[in-house]
Amino acid sequence: xxxxxxxxxxxxxxxxxxxxxxxxxxxxxxxxxxxxxxxxxxxxxxxxxxxxxxxxxxxxxxxxxxxxxxxxxxxxxxxxxxxxxxxxxxxxxxxxxxxxxxxxxxxxxxxxxxxxxxxxxxxxxxxxxxxxxxxxxxxxxxxxxxxxxxxxxxxxxxxxxxxxxxxxxxxxxxxxxxxxxxxxxxxxxxxxxxxxxxxxxxxxxxxxxxxxxxxxxxxxxxxxxxxxxxxxxxxxxxxxxxxxxxxxxxxxxxxxxxxxxxxxxxxxxxxxxxxxxxxxxxxxxxxxxxxxxxxxxxxxxxxxxxxxxxxxxxxxx
Amino acid sequence: xxxxxxxxxxxxxxxxxxxxxxxxxxxxxxxxxxxxxxxxxxxxxxxxxxxxxxxxxxxxxxxxxxxxxxxxxxxxxxxxxxxxxxxxxxxxxxxxxxxxxxxxxxxxxxxxxxxxxxxxxxxxxxxxxxxxxxxxxxxxxxxxxxxxxxxxxxxxxxxxxxxxxxxxxxxxxxxxxxxxxxxxxxxxxxxxxxxxxxxxxxxxxxxxxxxxxxxxxxxxxxxxxxxxxxxxxxxxxxxxxxxxxxxxxxxxxxxxxxxxxxxxxxxxxxxxxxxxxxxxxxxxxxxxxxxxxxxxxxxxxxxxxxxxxxxxxxxxxxxxxxxxxxxxxxxxxxxxxxxxxxxxxxxxxxxxxxxxxxxxxxxxxxxxxxxxxxxxxxxxxxxxxxxxxxxxxxxxxxxxxxxxxxxxxxxxxxxxxxxxxxxxxxxxxxxxxxxxxxxxxxxxxxxxxxxxxxxxxxxxxxxxxxxxxxxxxxxxxxxxxxxxxxxxx
Numbered sequence: 001x002x003x004x005x006x007x008x009x010x011x012x013x014x015x016x017x018x019x020x021x022x023x024x025x026x027x028x029x030x031x032x033x034x035x036x037x038x039x040x041x042x043x044x045x046x047x048x049x050x051x052x053x054x055x056x057x058x059x060x061x062x063x064x065x066x067x068x069x070x071x072x073x074x075x076x077x078x079x080x081x082x083x084x085x086x087x088x089x090x091x092x093x094x095x096x097x098x099x100x101x102x103x104x105x106x107x108x109x110x111x112x113x114x115x116x117x118x119x120x121x122x123x124x125x126x127x128x129x130x131x132x133x134x135x136x137x138x139x140x141x142x143x144x145x146x147x148x149x150x151x152x153x154x155x156x157x158x159x160x161x162x163x164x165x166x167x168x169x170x171x172x173x174x175x176x177x178x179x180x181x182x183x184x185x186x187x188x189x190x191x192x193x194x195x196x197x198x199x200x201x202x203x204x205x206x207x208x209x210x211x212x213x214x215x216x217x218x219x220x221x222x223x224x225x226x227x228x229x230x231x232x233x234x235x236x237x238x239x240x241x242x243x244x245x246x247x248x249x250x251x252x253x254x255x256x257x258x259x260x261x262x263x264x265x266x267x268x269x270x271x272x273x274x275x276x277x278x279x280x281x282x283x284x285x286x287x288x289x290x291x292x293x294x295x296x297x298x299x300x301x302x303x304x305x306x307x308x309x310x311x312x313x314x315x316x317x
Numbered sequence: 318x319x320x321x322x323x324x325x326x327x328x329x330x331x332x333x334x335x336x337x338x339x340x341x342x343x344x345x346x347x348x349x350x351x352x353x354x355x356x357x358x359x360x361x362x363x364x365x366x367x368x369x370x371x372x373x374x375x376x377x378x379x380x381x382x383x384x385x386x387x388x389x390x391x392x393x394x395x396x397x398x399x400x401x402x403x404x405x406x407x408x409x410x411x412x413x414x415x416x417x418x419x420x421x422x423x424x425x426x427x428x429x430x431x432x433x434x435x436x437x438x439x440x441x442x443x444x445x446x447x448x449x450x451x452x453x454x455x456x457x458x459x460x461x462x463x464x465x466x467x468x469x470x471x472x473x474x475x476x477x478x479x480x481x482x483x484x485x486x487x488x489x490x491x492x493x494x495x496x497x498x499x500x501x502x503x504x505x506x507x508x509x510x511x512x513x514x515x516x517x518x519x520x521x522x523x524x525x526x527x528x529x530x531x532x533x534x535x536x537x538x539x540x541x542x543x544x545x546x547x548x549x550x551x552x553x554x555x556x557x558x559x560x561x562x563x564x565x566x567x568x569x570x571x572x573x574x575x576x577x578x579x580x581x582x583x584x585x586x587x588x589x590x591x592x593x594x595x596x597x598x599x600x601x602x603x604x605x606x607x608x609x610x611x612x613x614x615x616x617x618x619x620x621x622x623x624x625x626x627x628x629x630x631x632x633x634x635x636x637x638x639x640x641x642x643x644x645x646x647x648x649x650x651x652x653x654x655x656x657x658x659x660x661x662x663x664x665x666x667x668x669x670x671x672x673x674x675x676x677x678x679x680x681x682x683x684x685x686x687x688x689x690x691x692x693x694x695x696x697x698x699x700x701x702x703x704x705x706x707x708x709x710x711x712x713x714x715x716x717x718x719x720x721x722x723x724x725x726x727x728x729x730x731x732x733x734x735x736x737x738x739x740x741x742x743x744x745x746x747x748x749x750x751x752x753x754x755x756x757x758x759x760x761x762x763x764x765x766x767x768x769x770x771x772x773x774x775x776x777x778x779x780x781x782x783x784x785x786x787x788x789x790x791x792x793x794x795x796x797x798x799x800x801x802x803x804x805x806x
Binding site: 052 | 399
């Protein structure tokens with residue numbers, strides 16, 4: 001008995017050692033490459049700093065004060081919200097429709113379509129941005145095609161008109177994340193027990209009734225995950241914006257991440273000067289906004305779940 | 318069991334490290350050269366000199382087999398690379414100056430080496446006088462940068478001879494005024510059924526628009542100097558910041574008018590400099606506003622369109638009056654204070670002074686050399702080189718230098734320009750894209766921001782006053798010399 005206990009303790013110790021070995025690299029990377037830069041960005045935000053000089057010009061909250069008084073900062077915040085809202089609605093909704101279609105038993109060529117929709121996910125975002133920039137340019141493929149067909153005489157300024165540019169950005173951003181969302185939805189759909197569908201069928205429920213009363217209610221937990229991921233990803237839109245519109249026209253598609261980049265590494269041929277301290281303040285605000293939105297969303301999600309649990313318990317009683 | 322597990326882990330790690338070691342070994346073998354005793358690191362951020370620097374280094378290594386030079390051409394992320402290197406005291410042995418930090422600050426931080434040993438009085442005498450500019454090549458009497466270019470730089474109008482020939486327009490009819498440019502451009506667009514435009518711009522590169530607007534604008538408001546690096550938008554007659562000038566408003570309205578008359582290529586608002594050059598070379602437009610360096614890009618078959626049938630003229634102005642551009646020696650080679658190969662670096666710099674100006678700078682045809690080098694017609698890198706140089710000589714003029722007058726303006730100007738959110742070039746693009754309806758109102762808004770930034774920069778730098786930016790004895794279009802500055806003092 002005592003021997004077995006000793007063996008068990010040794011085994012636990014050995015497992016613990018292995019756990020430490022496997023956790024250590026990730027922990028080191030987290031502290032070194034994530035936590036340290038986050039802490040330092042808070043520190044930099046209280047300094048007037050160009051990113052290369054000694055960090056000795058403490059300015060207190062003045063970077064934040066300037067940030068709050070700058071219309072361009074609030075403009076980029078608003079553009080980020082538009083982007084998050086647009087991409088989330090389209091990517092989450094359309095991917096659900098696709099997942100439901102691709103999950104039906106009768107549908108043929110599922111693997112082919114899943115691959116097609118997943119391709120943009122594995123393609124580098126910057127490359128997508130560059131290609132789409134060419135496609136939607138004044139003399140791009142889209143304009144050339146519709147001009148050849150004779151739909152329009154003059155080219156459409158897809159990327160030079162603020163509303164159109166934002167629409168293109170949202171559409172491309174949504175298309176890029178469609179495949180990943182579709183995979184999440186499919187995993188949710190495939191975890192629903194087939195017995196439930198069989199019972200619904202026995203009760204005489206058709207496709208739509210089964211969808212609204214069986215499938216969608218059971219997908220609520222996965223919806224919460226997809227929404228949260230879409231929102232957080234949207235808040236950090238950078239590479240696509242940088243390569244597709246670069247914040248144009250006249251900063252009307254500049255997102256918060258791009259705003260931070262432009263001020264952090266602005267030094268260059270136009271004589272502007274890098275303002276790492278100010279950009280850090282903008283980065284801190286971006287982090288806070290993301291946190292607030294995530295907390296609000298998490299709270300709403302919790303409330304909805306509690307409500308539906310109460311509702312379900314009431315029904316049981 | 319436990320031993321087995323550790324054994325497997327150890328074996329895996331050994332294989333991994335063996336893999337790494339193998340790779341490293343191969344690389345070493347590849348670069349192994351028995352004659353090489355020292356390897357110098359060199360960062361270049363000037364794309365127009367890439368191929369010339371490469372062949373120059375090959376020649377240098379042939380003459381000095383004991384020294385190897387590893388050149389890295391910096392791309393779009395060059396500034397970030399410089400920032401990191403400065404923070405870690407890891408600048409390469411030799412580098413082309415980056416727009417990250419003023420020279421004075423680099424020196425104060427102990428990042429750059431004093432080059433007086435290389436630049437003896439005799440060597441300095443071989444260079445053009447105007448290249449010794451405070452806070453760029455020198456700090457007081459000390460040299461910190463080997464100047465590459467003469468500093469003369471201006472925007473000019475390139476014209477496509479194929480397009481002009483197609484519509485029966487001779488080189489004598491190349492427009493000199495705004496009205497002439499509009500008429501010729503409209504004629505070309507009409508006769509080509511809208512497929513060819515008069516003028517194309519690379520307006521996505523807002524710094525280029527900024528430059529040509531400032532330079533063209535001197536024909537309307539000569540007191541507004543054209544530098545985008547030193548005291549941008551400051552009027553050197555009264556020391557005030559002006560953005561909502563007549564010149565800026567009129568140029569913006571003129572270009573909008575060209576756009577609405579189909580005289581301006583609509584793609585201009587989306588094109589960067591290189592795309593605009595390619596469109597121009599492909600015959601999409603007859604004229605292009607570009608810098609003196611764009612001639613070398615046009616003829617280059619690797620990095621440019623390899624187009625030869627073009628000419629160059631000064632940009633048209635409102636009434637055909639001349640314009641000017643500030644002469645500023647910005648680009649040059651610097652040496653890291655931390656170099657452990659100072660002797661070899663000196664050898665490289667001496668070799669550059671001896672051969673680099675003809676082989677690299679004049680060879681590229683992008684700029685006029687800092688060293689007094691005459692380029693004959695036979696030696697010119699391309700036939701239009703001397704035309705570009707003569708326009709440069711006409712248009713590029715030295716203007717007052719606040720850095721020379723008061724060294725403390727370096728910090729003030731950095732603070733001032735750090736507070737600017739908008740450039741005139743970006744506003745022009747916004748106006749052409751229809752995002753700005755009232756250019757004057759937008760310019761006024763930007764001016765307010767710039768005035769605030771300028772005033773707080775002056776307040777924050779106690780040894781600097783507005784007087785440092787007022788030059789009563791300056792006559793625009795006439796070179797402002799050190800003697801003029803001394804006379805003012």
